[in-house]
Amino acid sequence: MMLQAANSPVCSTLVLELTGRLQPLFHHTTSSVQLLSLELFQRLMQSVNKKERQPMKTRVYENVIELLCLLHDESPEVAEASRVTLLGAAAFLKKRRLRKLLEKRKTLEVGKYLLSGCGSRAAHYVQQAARCLWSHQQPIREAAVRFLGLAGQHLRGHQELLQPIHEALENLPEDTISSVANLAAQTQCTLRDAERAAPSRLSLREWLRRAWSRRPSLWARR
Numbered sequence: 001m002m003l004q005a006a007n008s009p010v011c012s013t014l015v016l017e018l019t020g021r022l023q024p025l026f027h028h029t030t031s032s033v034q035l036l037s038l039e040l041f042q043r044l045m046q047s048v049n050k051k052e053r054q055p056m057k058t059r060v061y062e063n064v065i066e067l068l069c070l071l072h073d074e075s076p077e078v079a080e081a082s083r084v085t086l087l088g089a090a091a092f093l094k095k096r097r098l099r100k101l102l103e104k105r106k107t108l109e110v111g112k113y114l115l116s117g118c119g120s121r122a123a124h125y126v127q128q129a130a131r132c133l134w135s136h137q138q139p140i141r142e143a144a145v146r147f148l149g150l151a152g153q154h155l156r157g158h159q160e161l162l163q164p165i166h167e168a169l170e171n172l173p174e175d176t177i178s179s180v181a182n183l184a185a186q187t188q189c190t191l192r193d194a195e196r197a198a199p200s201r202l203s204l205r206e207w208l209r210r211a212w213s214r215r216p217s218l219w220a221r222r
Protein backbone atom coordinates (compact mmCIF):
# COMPACT_ATOMS: atom_id res chain seq x y z
CA MET A 1 0.00 0.00 0.00
CA MET A 2 1.29 3.50 -0.87
CA LEU A 3 1.10 4.93 2.63
CA GLN A 4 2.85 1.90 4.12
CA ALA A 5 5.72 2.32 1.65
CA ALA A 6 6.12 6.03 2.26
CA ASN A 7 9.86 5.71 2.95
CA SER A 8 10.38 5.13 -0.76
CA PRO A 9 11.59 8.34 -2.54
CA VAL A 10 9.11 7.76 -5.36
CA CYS A 11 6.29 7.17 -2.92
CA SER A 12 7.16 10.30 -0.95
CA THR A 13 6.85 12.34 -4.13
CA LEU A 14 3.44 10.81 -4.77
CA VAL A 15 2.37 11.58 -1.20
CA LEU A 16 3.26 15.25 -1.67
CA GLU A 17 1.49 15.39 -5.02
CA LEU A 18 -1.62 13.72 -3.64
CA THR A 19 -1.69 16.12 -0.69
CA GLY A 20 -1.72 19.04 -3.11
CA ARG A 21 -4.69 17.58 -4.99
CA LEU A 22 -6.95 17.08 -1.98
CA GLN A 23 -7.97 20.72 -1.51
CA PRO A 24 -10.93 20.76 -3.96
CA LEU A 25 -12.39 17.71 -2.23
CA PHE A 26 -12.56 19.55 1.09
CA HIS A 27 -15.45 21.57 -0.41
CA HIS A 28 -17.23 18.72 -2.16
CA THR A 29 -21.01 18.82 -2.00
CA THR A 30 -21.05 15.29 -0.55
CA SER A 31 -20.02 15.10 3.08
CA SER A 32 -18.73 11.54 2.74
CA VAL A 33 -16.21 12.74 0.15
CA GLN A 34 -15.19 15.59 2.45
CA LEU A 35 -14.69 13.20 5.35
CA LEU A 36 -12.62 10.83 3.24
CA SER A 37 -10.39 13.63 1.93
CA LEU A 38 -9.83 14.99 5.44
CA GLU A 39 -8.95 11.55 6.76
CA LEU A 40 -6.55 11.00 3.88
CA PHE A 41 -4.90 14.36 4.54
CA GLN A 42 -4.30 13.31 8.14
CA ARG A 43 -2.78 10.01 7.06
CA LEU A 44 -0.52 11.68 4.54
CA MET A 45 0.85 14.02 7.21
CA GLN A 46 1.63 11.01 9.37
CA SER A 47 3.22 8.97 6.58
CA VAL A 48 5.76 11.42 5.19
CA ASN A 49 9.41 10.65 5.92
CA LYS A 50 11.95 13.03 7.46
CA LYS A 51 13.46 13.98 4.10
CA GLU A 52 10.11 15.22 2.80
CA ARG A 53 9.03 16.87 6.03
CA GLN A 54 9.87 20.42 4.89
CA PRO A 55 7.97 20.14 1.56
CA MET A 56 5.05 18.64 3.47
CA LYS A 57 5.07 21.60 5.87
CA THR A 58 4.53 23.82 2.84
CA ARG A 59 1.57 21.66 1.79
CA VAL A 60 0.08 21.86 5.28
CA TYR A 61 0.38 25.65 5.41
CA GLU A 62 -1.32 25.77 1.99
CA ASN A 63 -4.44 24.22 3.55
CA VAL A 64 -4.71 25.52 7.12
CA ILE A 65 -7.00 28.47 6.37
CA GLU A 66 -9.41 26.34 4.35
CA LEU A 67 -9.46 23.83 7.20
CA LEU A 68 -10.13 26.73 9.57
CA CYS A 69 -13.11 27.84 7.48
CA LEU A 70 -14.36 24.24 7.34
CA LEU A 71 -14.80 24.33 11.11
CA HIS A 72 -18.07 26.09 10.18
CA ASP A 73 -19.28 23.35 7.84
CA GLU A 74 -23.01 22.68 8.14
CA SER A 75 -22.26 19.00 8.73
CA PRO A 76 -21.19 18.46 12.37
CA GLU A 77 -19.18 15.42 11.26
CA VAL A 78 -17.22 17.42 8.69
CA ALA A 79 -16.69 20.31 11.10
CA GLU A 80 -15.29 17.94 13.73
CA ALA A 81 -13.15 16.12 11.17
CA SER A 82 -11.74 19.48 10.13
CA ARG A 83 -10.89 20.28 13.72
CA VAL A 84 -9.17 16.92 14.16
CA THR A 85 -7.25 17.49 10.92
CA LEU A 86 -6.15 20.93 12.13
CA LEU A 87 -5.04 19.37 15.42
CA GLY A 88 -2.97 16.93 13.37
CA ALA A 89 -1.54 19.85 11.41
CA ALA A 90 -0.65 21.64 14.66
CA ALA A 91 1.17 18.53 15.87
CA PHE A 92 2.96 18.13 12.53
CA LEU A 93 4.04 21.80 12.53
CA LYS A 94 4.92 21.59 16.22
CA LYS A 95 2.65 24.51 17.08
CA ARG A 96 1.63 23.94 20.70
CA ARG A 97 -0.25 27.24 20.98
CA LEU A 98 -2.32 26.37 17.90
CA ARG A 99 -3.20 22.99 19.37
CA LYS A 100 -4.34 24.53 22.65
CA LEU A 101 -6.54 27.09 20.89
CA LEU A 102 -8.14 24.34 18.82
CA GLU A 103 -8.75 22.21 21.89
CA LYS A 104 -10.51 25.18 23.51
CA ARG A 105 -12.42 25.79 20.22
CA LYS A 106 -11.32 29.44 20.07
CA THR A 107 -11.76 29.78 16.32
CA LEU A 108 -11.21 33.54 16.14
CA GLU A 109 -8.02 33.27 18.16
CA VAL A 110 -6.80 30.52 15.83
CA GLY A 111 -7.07 32.92 12.90
CA LYS A 112 -5.20 35.64 14.79
CA TYR A 113 -2.48 33.19 15.80
CA LEU A 114 -1.95 31.97 12.24
CA LEU A 115 -1.63 35.56 11.03
CA SER A 116 0.86 36.53 13.72
CA GLY A 117 4.33 36.23 12.28
CA CYS A 118 3.03 34.62 9.09
CA GLY A 119 5.47 36.61 6.94
CA SER A 120 5.52 35.46 3.33
CA ARG A 121 2.62 33.08 3.97
CA ALA A 122 0.19 36.01 4.30
CA ALA A 123 -0.54 36.12 0.56
CA HIS A 124 -1.19 32.37 0.51
CA TYR A 125 -3.54 32.66 3.48
CA VAL A 126 -5.52 35.34 1.64
CA GLN A 127 -5.74 33.09 -1.44
CA GLN A 128 -7.07 30.21 0.64
CA ALA A 129 -9.76 32.37 2.24
CA ALA A 130 -10.69 33.78 -1.18
CA ARG A 131 -11.27 30.24 -2.46
CA CYS A 132 -13.63 29.61 0.45
CA LEU A 133 -15.79 32.52 -0.74
CA TRP A 134 -16.89 30.15 -3.51
CA SER A 135 -18.10 27.47 -1.12
CA HIS A 136 -21.69 26.27 -1.57
CA GLN A 137 -22.24 26.81 2.16
CA GLN A 138 -23.11 30.19 3.64
CA PRO A 139 -21.35 29.63 7.03
CA ILE A 140 -18.07 28.83 5.28
CA ARG A 141 -18.34 31.94 3.11
CA GLU A 142 -19.00 34.06 6.19
CA ALA A 143 -15.99 32.49 7.94
CA ALA A 144 -13.85 33.35 4.92
CA VAL A 145 -15.01 36.98 4.98
CA ARG A 146 -14.25 37.24 8.69
CA PHE A 147 -10.76 35.85 8.16
CA LEU A 148 -10.11 38.28 5.32
CA GLY A 149 -11.16 41.05 7.68
CA LEU A 150 -8.66 39.82 10.26
CA ALA A 151 -5.99 39.56 7.59
CA GLY A 152 -6.71 43.09 6.44
CA GLN A 153 -6.25 44.43 9.95
CA HIS A 154 -3.04 42.47 10.36
CA LEU A 155 -1.62 43.62 7.01
CA ARG A 156 -2.54 47.27 7.40
CA GLY A 157 0.11 49.41 5.78
CA HIS A 158 1.05 46.77 3.20
CA GLN A 159 -1.01 47.90 0.21
CA GLU A 160 0.30 45.20 -2.12
CA LEU A 161 -1.14 42.57 0.23
CA LEU A 162 -4.34 44.46 1.03
CA GLN A 163 -5.36 44.85 -2.61
CA PRO A 164 -6.07 41.09 -3.13
CA ILE A 165 -8.29 41.17 -0.04
CA HIS A 166 -10.38 44.02 -1.43
CA GLU A 167 -10.56 42.31 -4.82
CA ALA A 168 -11.73 39.05 -3.26
CA LEU A 169 -14.44 40.82 -1.25
CA GLU A 170 -15.59 42.80 -4.29
CA ASN A 171 -15.66 39.88 -6.74
CA LEU A 172 -18.00 37.60 -4.85
CA PRO A 173 -19.84 34.81 -6.74
CA GLU A 174 -23.08 35.91 -8.39
CA ASP A 175 -25.13 33.60 -6.19
CA THR A 176 -23.79 35.15 -2.97
CA ILE A 177 -26.46 35.40 -0.29
CA SER A 178 -27.24 38.95 0.80
CA SER A 179 -26.03 38.38 4.37
CA VAL A 180 -22.60 37.32 3.08
CA ALA A 181 -22.49 40.25 0.62
CA ASN A 182 -23.43 42.69 3.40
CA LEU A 183 -20.76 41.25 5.69
CA ALA A 184 -18.19 41.61 2.89
CA ALA A 185 -19.23 45.23 2.27
CA GLN A 186 -19.05 46.06 5.99
CA THR A 187 -15.63 44.41 6.21
CA GLN A 188 -14.34 46.48 3.31
CA CYS A 189 -15.65 49.71 4.84
CA THR A 190 -14.01 48.88 8.16
CA LEU A 191 -10.68 48.11 6.50
CA ARG A 192 -10.74 51.28 4.38
CA ASP A 193 -11.64 53.44 7.37
CA ALA A 194 -8.74 51.89 9.29
CA GLU A 195 -6.38 52.50 6.37
CA ARG A 196 -7.38 56.16 6.14
CA ALA A 197 -7.06 56.64 9.89
CA ALA A 198 -3.68 54.90 10.16
CA PRO A 199 -0.72 57.31 10.38
CA SER A 200 1.86 57.05 7.65
CA ARG A 201 4.62 54.74 8.83
CA LEU A 202 8.01 55.59 7.39
CA SER A 203 10.98 53.30 7.49
CA LEU A 204 14.04 54.64 9.29
CA ARG A 205 15.85 55.00 5.96
CA GLU A 206 12.96 56.96 4.42
CA TRP A 207 12.70 59.20 7.48
CA LEU A 208 16.42 59.98 7.33
CA ARG A 209 16.24 60.64 3.59
CA ARG A 210 13.43 63.13 4.04
CA ALA A 211 15.13 64.77 7.02
CA TRP A 212 18.34 65.17 5.03
CA SER A 213 16.53 66.64 2.04
CA ARG A 214 14.95 69.27 4.30
CA ARG A 215 18.24 70.18 5.99
CA PRO A 216 19.03 73.40 4.01
CA SER A 217 15.61 74.89 4.62
CA LEU A 218 15.88 74.13 8.30
CA TRP A 219 19.21 75.87 8.49
CA ALA A 220 17.80 78.86 6.64
CA ARG A 221 15.31 79.43 9.43
CA ARG A 222 18.02 79.97 12.02
